[in-house]
Amino acid sequence: MNFQLTEERQMLQDSLRRYLADSVSPEMLAQATTSAAGHSETLWKGLAEMGVIGALFPEDKGGFGGAGFDLSVVFEEVGRAGVFEPLAETGILAGGLLAELGGEAQADRVEAIIGGAIIGFAHSEPGARYDLEHVETKAKKDSDGWRITGRKSLVTHAGVAEAFLVTARTGGETTETDGISAFLVPAGEGVDIRDYPLNGGGRAAEVTLDVTVPADALIGPEGGAYAAIERAAARATCALCAEALGLMETIRGLTVDYLKNRKQFGQPIGKFQALQHRMADMLVEIEQARSAVINLAGHVDADRTTRERHVSATKNLIGRAGRLVVEESIQMHGGIGMTEEYALGHLVKRLTMVDHRFGDADHHLERFIRLSAA
Amino acid sequence: MDLTYTDEQKAFRDEVRAFLDDKLPKRQRDKVAGGKRLTKADYEEWHAILNERGWLGVTWPAEFGGTGWDAVQRHIFEEETTRAHAPRIVPFGLNMLGPVLMKFGSKAQQDHYLPRILNGDDWWCQGYSEPGAGSDLASVKTTAVREGDHYIVNGQKTWTTLGQYADKIFCLVRTSKEGKPQQGISFLLIDMDSPGVEVRPIVLIDGEAEVNEVWLSDVKVPVENLVGEENKGWTYAKYLLTHERTNIAGVGFAQAGLENLKRIAGLEKAGGRPLIENPFFAAKMAQVEIDLMAMATTNLRTIAAAAAGQAPGAESSMLKIKGTVIRQEINALTRQAVGPFAMPFVSEALDEGSNVEPVGPDYALPATQAYFNNRKLSIYGGSNEVQRQIISKTILEL
Ligand SMILES: Cc1cc2nc3c(=O)[nH]c(=O)nc-3n(C[C@H](O)[C@H](O)[C@H](O)COP(=O)(O)OP(=O)(O)OC[C@H]3O[C@@H](n4cnc5c(N)ncnc54)[C@H](O)[C@@H]3O)c2cc1C
Numbered sequence: 078m079n080f081q082l083t084e085e086r087q088m089l090q091d092s093l094r095r096y097l098a099d100s101v102s103p104e105m106l107a108q109a110t111t112s113a114a115g116h117s118e119t120l121w122k123g124l125a126e127m128g129v130i131g132a133l134f135p136e137d138k139g140g141f142g143g144a145g146f147d148l149s150v151v152f153e154e155v156g157r158a159g160v161f162e163p164l165a166e167t168g169i170l171a172g173g174l175l176a177e178l179g180g181e182a183q184a185d186r187v188e189a190i191i192g193g194a195i196i197g198f199a200h201s202e203p204g205a206r207y208d209l210e211h212v213e214t215k216a217k218k219d220s221d222g223w224r225i226t227g228r229k230s231l232v233t234h235a236g237v238a239e240a241f242l243v244t245a246r247t248g249g250e251t252t253e254t255d256g257i258s259a260f261l262v263p264a265g266e267g268v269d270i271r272d273y274p275l276n277g278g279g280r281a282a283e284v285t286l287d288v289t290v291p292a293d294a295l296i297g298p299e300g301g302a303y304a305a306i307e308r309a310a311a312r313a314t315c316a317l318c319a320e321a322l323g324l325m326e327t328i329r330g331l332t333v334d335y336l337k338n339r340k341q342f343g344q345p346i347g348k349f350q351a352l353q354h355r356m357a358d359m360l361v362e363i364e365q366a367r368s369a370v371i372n373l374a375g376h377v378d379a380d381r382t383t384r385e386r387h388v389s390a391t392k393n394l395i396g397r398a399g400r401l402v403v404e405e406s407i408q409m410h411g412g413i414g415m416t417e418e419y420a421l422g423h424l425v426k427r428l429t430m431v432d433h434r435f436g437d438a439d440h441h442l443e444r445f446i447r448l449s450a451a
Numbered sequence: 452m453d454l455t456y457t458d459e460q461k462a463f464r465d466e467v468r469a470f471l472d473d474k475l476p477k478r479q480r481d482k483v484a485g486g487k488r489l490t491k492a493d494y495e496e497w498h499a500i501l502n503e504r505g506w507l508g509v510t511w512p513a514e515f516g517g518t519g520w521d522a523v524q525r526h527i528f529e530e531e532t533t534r535a536h537a538p539r540i541v542p543f544g545l546n547m548l549g550p551v552l553m554k555f556g557s558k559a560q561q562d563h564y565l566p567r568i569l570n571g572d573d574w575w576c577q578g579y580s581e582p583g584a585g586s587d588l589a590s591v592k593t594t595a596v597r598e599g600d601h602y603i604v605n606g607q608k609t610w611t612t613l614g615q616y617a618d619k620i621f622c623l624v625r626t627s628k629e630g631k632p633q634q635g636i637s638f639l640l641i642d643m644d645s646p647g648v649e650v651r652p653i654v655l656i657d658g659e660a661e662v663n664e665v666w667l668s669d670v671k672v673p674v675e676n677l678v679g680e681e682n683k684g685w686t687y688a689k690y691l692l693t694h695e696r697t698n699i700a701g702v703g704f705a706q707a708g709l710e711n712l713k714r715i716a717g718l719e720k721a722g723g724r725p726l727i728e729n730p731f732f733a734a735k736m737a738q739v740e741i742d743l744m745a746m747a748t749t750n751l752r753t754i755a756a757a758a759a760g761q762a763p764g765a766e767s768s769m770l771k772i773k774g775t776v777i778r779q780e781i782n783a784l785t786r787q788a789v790g791p792f793a794m795p796f797v798s799e800a801l802d803e804g805s806n807v808e809p810v811g812p813d814y815a816l817p818a819t820q821a822y823f824n825n826r827k828l829s830i831y832g833g834s835n836e837v838q839r840q841i842i843s844k845t846i847l848e849l
Binding site for chain 1: 653822
């Protein structure tokens with residue numbers, strides 16, 4: 078048993094934490110989210126140069142990490158700083174699938190991603206809610222290659238993506254796992270983007286596809302991409318949970334500082350036992366969240382049932398702990414906790430939105446029961 | 452024990468319903484039900500409609516132009532108007548300042564201000580809180596120094612709800628530093644147009660500018676704007692807070708919220724089935740509905756006691772806690788119900804007549820906003836921690 082990070086990961090954590098602490102401020106985040114890009118181009122370049130994107134890929138794909146604990150180390154820091162860069166979309170989802178399914182033909186593309194090229198992940202659809210296998214978008218073979226038609230929803234960072242990893246049905250019914258294929262589709266003609274801001278920062282888009290791509294745009298086996306999509310989603314969920322943990326840690330720090338410094342009735346409000354106990358409860362839940370992230374990070378490469386049980390267990394716990402941390406931190410701050418300008422405002426919104434991605438706490442509770450019975 | 456309304460009360464309820472059917476503009480009803488952004492003009496329009504009928508002064512006695520309703524009638528009115536999706540009555544003039552002036556104001560103040568509140572001539576805001584004085588309200592630092600027939604006021608108020616619309620602000624100011632902090636506070640009426648008053652918006656986490664900072668720099672206020680006696684303001688302030696806490700349980704809001712939640716849960720699909728049929732979600736909805744049913748009766752119990760002449764005491768603290776927790780739970784479930792579409796923040800879509808389409812269903816953004824915005828319920832009007840303090844001291848005598 079050993080819960081220490083390896084030396085390499087410790088170094089990655091230290092340098093990433095230092096870099097983000099030096100470059101991120103509430104003003105900078107506010108500017109990034111109101112910019113047309115919806116993220117910070119400077120920060121993104123900095124992350125790529127530091128090798129942070131490479132840490133998400135295994136060595137045989139040109140990276141130097143790629144294990145669950147590499148993801149959790151990186152994303153805990155991302156959360157701690159409250160940034161919203163396209164790391165998971167490009168580095169885990171689109172990039173992960175290109176690396177896993179694309180073979181030699183896509184090796185250059187993966188190298189470009191590690192260097193900072195942004196590829197969007199156009200998978201979820203308006204009627205899918207949290208069901209990963211819900212794909213209505215169709216791809217039909219024709220003389221020019223593939224004609225793809227359909228609608229994708231909440232495609233994060235779509236506006237800055239040079240291309241998309243698009244999932245589409247080449248067979249099967251809307252909610253079947255069989256018949257889903259992956260395609261690489263360049264941004265531009267035939268890919269219509271309605272771009273909008275998100276609660277908690279960043280941008281996403283509704284993407285309407287009516288586009289023809291060449292035959293070699295198909296990535297991986299025709300109709301057989303689902304297993305890889307599920308694996309990529311598990312890794313992205315691990316990243317998102319680690320991000321939530323980082324957010325919780327920063328929120329905890331802000332709240333403890335506030336309890337020490339805010340005075341009412343002639344004393345710091347942290348002297349009131351009612352608040353002390355609640356802060357203690359919050360700490361206990363954050364430690365639970367940390368253990369849950371470790372559980373998932375340690376099992377993202379396990380067999381399917383073990384992996385997915387951990388996905389659902391961790392995402393469920395993070396959803397519950399996240400809500401507690403959001404609501405209690407606002408409450409213990411009083412009015413100031415509700416303002417957009419104070420650093421907490423952005424963080425609680427980001428943490429709240431974690432529960433609306435890759436399945437909420439209830440979705441995963443139900444799924445955990447199903448997977449456990451199997 | 453009888454849990455039903457009397458025949459007169461039922462007749463009154465029917466009268467309120469008929470009035471709402473007839474007079475509440477559909478435009479307003481749709482905006483409130485749809486979570487659209489209300490403007491100053493919307494509130495003023497609704498106030499004017501109520502005033503025309505003589506129903507704006509809900510809590511006011513008839514001698515001041517109010518309804519003269521008893522506690523049960525007021526409750527029926529609240530319940531029916533929220534259910535019908537009427538805009539809320541802006542409370543600052545009607546439920547806060549009005550009662551204070553009736554009890555402690557001079558005849559001249561009553562004659563001048565009360566009709567202006569009913570007629571919509573003055574929009575009031577509440578200048579109690581300061582950056583350093585929240586739960587500990589008695590520590591207000593804004594000073595008012597007497598110079599001839601004026602006070603010179605300096606300081607800063609904050610969290611001033613809808614101060615951007617207000618013509619006037621009632622303030623707690625310090626007129627003496629002697630004795631206990633409570634003993635040097637006065638209650639002063641200030642014109643927002645006075646030189647030296649500056650209003651700066653504060654954007655909250657729902658993205659709306661609902662509250663403000665109000666800066667007061669050498670503001671000249673005529674001495675006749677003092678309410679009651681100098682240094683007695685704390686008594687008036689506390690009296691006002693008991694009125695602020697009328698309808699504190701928010702039963703009508705909770706019922707309207709629950710109805711909205713059920714509607715959304717019927718429209719949303721999870722795993723191909725309506726969310727409302729999902730046992731996990733249905734259980735949570737049922738739980739909060741059960742809590743609400745009991746709380747509605749707790750509320751009626753205090754109303755009956757009030758109608759029988761008992762002054763509401765620490766019971767209102769119980770209603771405050773339970774009522775806000777229930778409403779916040781309904782807001783959390785509604786946010787959960789909208790699924791991934793809780794994420795987009797397309798604020799322009801909330802403006803009336805906007806040609807910006809929402810992303811996903813039109814109820815999604817209002818659901819997220821209400822969740823964030825209603826975190827305020829357990830913070831303001833005496834935070835829920837302060838209410839627990841009151842219960843443990845006053846009822847439990849701990
Ligand atoms: C949306 C909104 C609108 C508002 N509108 C108005 C308005 O129009 N006019 C106006 O004057 N004010 C308004 N307020 C201010 C409101 O009344 C204050 O926010 C409230 O009194 C709490 O004060 P505070 O925010 O300074 O928090 P603090 O008093 O600093 O409290 C911080 C935390 O400490 C807790 N705490 C404090 N004392 C104790 C104790 N003794 N024991 C245990 N816990 C304690 C509180 O419960 C809270 O959790 C508004 C506030 C909000 C959020």
